[in-house]
Amino acid sequence: MPTYKHILVPVDESPISYAAVENALALANELQATVTVMSVIAVDPFIGVDFYKVAPAVTDYFMKAEEAARLRLKEIEDLFIRDNIPVNTKIIHGVSPADGIISIADEVSADLIIMGSHGRTGFKKMMLGSVAQTVLTQSPIPVLIIKM
Template sequence: MSRILVPFDDSERAREALEYAVNLFPDGEFVALTVVDTSSVPAIPNTASGDEDEVSETVERVFGDVEERLAVPERIAAERGVPIETQTRLGAPTQEIVEFAETEAVDHIVMGSHGRSGVKRFLLGSVAEVVVRHSPVPVTVVR
């Protein structure tokens, strides 16, 4: 049985990639990986300052979103009757996706692409492009 990694950011493209992966690998085992991009996480206040409520609120906001985000692939997998595991990592999305593929038993990556082109792609980079270049396993990009 193939183990398929589907990076999941709760975008329409990520949902389409998961649906595509299930169709492409009907007997597969799936892993939905969400990466909390640490460059977009607000600074967590210092607990030494004594404001534990502020720390709790910030952590809850960041990780509460993750739980909601991962409920979507769990629902899609349940509807399709396929097994799915959900994982969360903190860091740069491209680095975490490639590292997950390198360190976990993953046979293939199926991921969505936002389809940016031109200057936007140059300035923002393309997660899918970097993953394709550095992945140790085959990658299918769904546009």
């Protein structure tokens, strides 16, 4: 069985992210692995539209998203610290969630990604896309998908 030394756990505000965190806690404790917990502040769909970039409401939205991500990561970081598991946190901006996850995995030399999936199928998956599916198919390292 492979021994994982560095686990990446991408999170958002969903309950499934916290299920992935719980699994990462258990596995990291068992394997004495380091963990990086990360969030992606999603790509701006109106990038390049001048009026959108300067709108105070948009700036406020991204500032609030950043603050929410920081608070979420701090809360999760404290769980790992409580269990004496080495942990780092990262926030990435300006990329799609899947690209951000794969990029950070490479940056921190992760050898396993543990992430949640909503388990959408059929038409919903086609319309909404699936971050987990994209990471699973594009990642050069193993990906453990936690489903609810």
